Amino acid sequence: MGKVKQTINALVIEDNLGDFVLIEEYLADFFSNPSVENAKTFREAAAALTARTDRHIVLLDLSLPDKSGEELIRQVSTYSGQIPVIVLTGYDDLSFSIKSLAMGISDYLLKDELSPLVLYKSIMYALERQRVTAALRDSEKRYRDLFQLSPQPMWVLDLEIHSFLDVNQSAIDHYGHSKEEFLAMTLADIHKEEDLADMKRAIAEVDENSTVHLIGESKHIKKNGEVIYVDLVGQVFHFNGRLTELVLATDITERKKAGERLLSATVTAEDNERKRIAQDIHDGLQQTLITAMLNIEPVLEETDRLSQGVRERFRRGYTYLNQGINETRNIAHQLMPKAIEDFGYSGAIRNMLDHLHSATQFHYHDNLGINRLPGTIEVGLYRITQEAVNNILKYSHADEAFIQVTRAADSVQLTIEDNGKGFNTGDREGNASHQGLSFMQSRVGSMGGTLEITSEIGKGTWIFVEIPLNQD
Amino acid sequence: MVSIMLVDDHEVIRDGLKFYFEGLSDFAVVAEASDGKGAIEVLLKQSVDIVITDISMPGMDGLELMQYISEKHPDQKVIALTMLGESQYVTKMISLGVQGYILKNAGKQQLLDAVKAVSNGENYFSKEATNAIIDALANKKKAKQRLTVETPLSSREKEVLKLIIDEMSNQEIADKLFISVRTVETHKHNMLEKTGCKNIAGLVMYAIERNLV
Numbered sequence: 001m002g003k004v005k006q007t008i009n010a011l012v013i014e015d016n017l018g019d020f021v022l023i024e025e026y027l028a029d030f031f032s033n034p035s036v037e038n039a040k041t042f043r044e045a046a047a048a049l050t051a052r053t054d055r056h057i058v059l060l061d062l063s064l065p066d067k068s069g070e071e072l073i074r075q076v077s078t079y080s081g082q083i084p085v086i087v088l089t090g091y092d093d094l095s096f097s098i099k100s101l102a103m104g105i106s107d108y109l110l111k112d113e114l115s116p117l118v119l120y121k122s123i124m125y126a127l128e129r130q131r132v133t134a135a136l137r138d139s140e141k142r143y144r145d146l147f148q149l150s151p152q153p154m155w156v157l158d159l160e161i162h163s164f165l166d167v168n169q170s171a172i173d174h175y176g177h178s179k180e181e182f183l184a185m186t187l188a189d190i191h192k193e194e195d196l197a198d199m200k201r202a203i204a205e206v207d208e209n210s211t212v213h214l215i216g217e218s219k220h221i222k223k224n225g226e227v228i229y230v231d232l233v234g235q236v237f238h239f240n241g242r243l244t245e246l247v248l249a250t251d252i253t254e255r256k257k258a259g260e261r262l263l264s265a266t267v268t269a270e271d272n273e274r275k276r277i278a279q280d281i282h283d284g285l286q287q288t289l290i291t292a293m294l295n296i297e298p299v300l301e302e303t304d305r306l307s308q309g310v311r312e313r314f315r316r317g318y319t320y321l322n323q324g325i326n327e328t329r330n331i332a333h334q335l336m337p338k339a340i341e342d343f344g345y346s347g348a349i350r351n352m353l354d355h356l357h358s359a360t361q362f363h364y365h366d367n368l369g370i371n372r373l374p375g376t377i378e379v380g381l382y383r384i385t386q387e388a389v390n391n392i393l394k395y396s397h398a399d400e401a402f403i404q405v406t407r408a409a410d411s412v413q414l415t416i417e418d419n420g421k422g423f424n425t426g427d428r429e430g431n432a433s434h435q436g437l438s439f440m441q442s443r444v445g446s447m448g449g450t451l452e453i454t455s456e457i458g459k460g461t462w463i464f465v466e467i468p469l470n471q472d
Numbered sequence: 473m474v475s476i477m478l479v480d481d482h483e484v485i486r487d488g489l490k491f492y493f494e495g496l497s498d499f500a501v502v503a504e505a506s507d508g509k510g511a512i513e514v515l516l517k518q519s520v521d522i523v524i525t526d527i528s529m530p531g532m533d534g535l536e537l538m539q540y541i542s543e544k545h546p547d548q549k550v551i552a553l554t555m556l557g558e559s560q561y562v563t564k565m566i567s568l569g570v571q572g573y574i575l576k577n578a579g580k581q582q583l584l585d586a587v588k589a590v591s592n593g594e595n596y597f598s599k600e601a602t603n604a605i606i607d608a609l610a611n612k613k614k615a616k617q618r619l620t621v622e623t624p625l626s627s628r629e630k631e632v633l634k635l636i637i638d639e640m641s642n643q644e645i646a647d648k649l650f651i652s653v654r655t656v657e658t659h660k661h662n663m664l665e666k667t668g669c670k671n672i673a674g675l676v677m678y679a680i681e682r683n684l685v
Contacts, residue, residue: 282555287484290577291484291488293577294485297492322577325577402626406665415628417627417628
C-alpha cells in the first residue's frame with residue numbers, strides 16, 4: 001500500500017484514550033507525520049480550537065463528559081469555523097447522523113466500521129469539498145463585487161415582464177431609487193413613453209441563443225425627473241429558469257451635450273458668418289454697385305453724343321452692371337435671407353414657396369400665429385426646410401408636398417412630406433441627395449432635437465423634426 | 473411742384489437719386505434722412521408730397537417707418553425703393569399703405585414714372601414687385617383649387633386618420649407606419665388644427681362627411 005506523503009494536522013475530541021490511540025494509528029497509516037492533538041472534554045476542545053486555527057480537520061466523538069449530541073455538534077461547529085468536522089461515534093442512529101450532516105458536519109463515521117482507509121477517504125473528501133467550497137465562495141464574492149462595486153450602473157432585467165431582478169449600488173446612486181423601489185419597478189418607470197416601444201422592440205430581438213447584446217442609445221428618467229442619455233450593453237443569461245439580461249448602462253449625457261454644444265457652436269458660427277457676409281454684400285457691395293449705376297445712368301440720356309461702337313459698349317456695360325446687382329441680391333439671399341430676421345421662419349418659408357415655379361404643389365401650415373421662435377431655431381428650421389425643399393424639387397418629382405410646423409408646450413415640430421419617388425432609407429451613403437440628409441441631421445443635432453426620416457420607393461419621403469424649446 | 477423726401481442710409485445713393493430730379497421743374501428733393509427716425513423728425517417739422525424710402529436701414533428701418541406713417545400720417549404718399557424683392561416685403565409694405573414699390577436698380581425712368589403716378593393719386597409697382605404678388609396669389613389660389621378642404625390633409629395624415637377610424641391606438645399606428653408615437657400625436661394635432669375640429673371624434677365625423685378616407 002503506497003502511503004501518500006501528505007501531512008495532516010488534526011484535533012481529535014475523544015474522552016476514550018483507547019479510541020484516541022486507535023485513531024492516531026489509523027491516521028499515521030495514510031498521512032506522513034500526522035500532528036494529532038487530543039481534547040478530552042468540550043471545554044478542552046474549545047480551548048484548543050481557540051488557541052490554534054491552522055488545523056485541517058476535527059474528529060469529534062459525540063458523547064463527552066461535559067457535552068453531547070446535537071448541542072455538542074452545534075458548539076464545536078461554532079469554534080471550528082471553516083475547518084471540516086467529522087463525527088465518530090458508536091451511537092448507531094441513522095436519523096441523527098443525517099441530522100448532523102444537515103448541521104454542517106462533513107461526514108459521519110461509525111467507530112465499529114472504522115478502518116484506516118475509511119477514515120483517510122472521509123478526511124480527504126472533507127478537505128477537497130472544503131477547498132472547492134471556499135473557491136466557489138471566493139469566486140461568487142468576486143462576481144458579486146464586480147456587480148456591486150462596479151462604478152457603472154448595472155441591473156438584471158427580466159426579459160419577459162421587464163422588471164428589475166437586481167440592481168447594483170451605482171444604479172441606486174445614479175438613478176436615485178432605492179433597491180426596494182427598483183425591484184418593484186419595470187422598464188416603463190425609467191423610460192419616456194415614446195422610447196419605451198423602441199426599447200421593448202430591442203429586447204424582443206433577444207432569444208436563448210443571444211449572448212452579448214448591444215442595445216444602444218436610449219434616454220432614461222431619474223427619480224428626480226432628470227432625463228439622461230445612456231448607452232446600454234446587455235448580457236443574456238438564465239436566472240431561476242427565466243430569460244434575463246444583465247444590463248450595463250453608461251451615462252453619455254455629458255458627452256452628448258458636449259457634442260451638441262460643439263455642433264451648435266459650429267453651426268452658429270457658420271450662420272453668423274453667412275449673415276455677416278450677406279450683410280456685407282447688402283450694405284457694402286450692393287450699395288456701391290447701385291451708386292455706380294445711379295452715377296452712370298445719366299450718361300444713358302446722352303449716348304447719342306457717343307460714337308456707335310462706344311455707345312454699344314456702354315450699353316452692354318450698363319446691362320452687365322445691372323445683372324451684377326441682381327446677382328449680389330441672389331447671393332445675399334442664398335447666404336441668409338433677410339426675411340428670416342424680419343418675418344421669422346414662417347414668413348421666410350412662405351416667401352421661398354411664393355417664388356418657386358415648380359410642378360410640385362407646396363402646402364404650408366403652421367400654428368405659430370404672430371409668435372416668433374428663438375432666432376437660432378428659426379434659422380435652423382429654415383435651413384432644414386430649404387434643404388428638404390431643394391431635395392423635393394431636384395429628386396422627388398412629387399406633385400404635392402406639405403410643410404407643417406406645430407408649436408407645442410415644450411417643443412416645436414416640423415414635418416415635411418412629399419408624394420414623390422422616395423428612396424431606400426437603408427441606401428443613403430454616397431448619394432448626393434442624401435448628403436443633404438446628413439446636413440439635416442447635424443442641423444437638428446445642434447439644436448438638441450430629433451430627426452426621423454422615412455421613405456418608400458414610389459410613395460414619397462417623410463421628414464419629422466422635433467426641437468426642444470426652453471433650452472438652457 | 474411735387475416735394476420729395478429721400479430716406480436711405482447711404483449718402484452716395486441719396487446723391488445719385490437726387491441727381492435724377494435735378495433740372496426737372498416738376499419735382500424737388502426738399503428733405504433727406506438716413507433712417508426712419510430721421511424721416512419722422514422731418515415729417516414733424518414739414519410736410520412733403522412723397523416719401524421715397526429704403527426698407528433695410530440700421531436703426532429704424534423702412535417697415536417701422538411705414539408702420540408709424542400708417543398710424544400718424546395715413547394720407548402720406550410713400551414709395552418703397554429697395555433691394556428687397558421678396559413677396560413678404562412687398563405685401564407687408566402694401567398692407568401698410570405704400571403707393572409704390574420699386575427696386576433700386578430699376579433705373580431713372582421707372583423712378584420718375586413711379587413718382588409721377590403716385591403724385592397723381594395712382595399706384596405704381598415695378599414688374600418685380602408685381603410678379604412677387606402674383607406668385608404669392610397664384611400659389612394660394614392653386615392650393616385652394618386643388619382640394620375641397622381649405623387646408624388639405626397630407627396623404628400621411630389621411631393614412632393616420634384611417635387607422636384612427638379603425639380604432640387603433642397611437643402605439644399601434646406608430647408600429648404600423650414605422651414612426652414614433654410622438655409623431656402620431658403631432659399628426660393628430662395638426663389635423664385637429666387644420667380642420668378646426670375639437671376632438672378626435674369630430675375629426676372622424678369630418679373625414680367621413682367629406683369622404684376623405
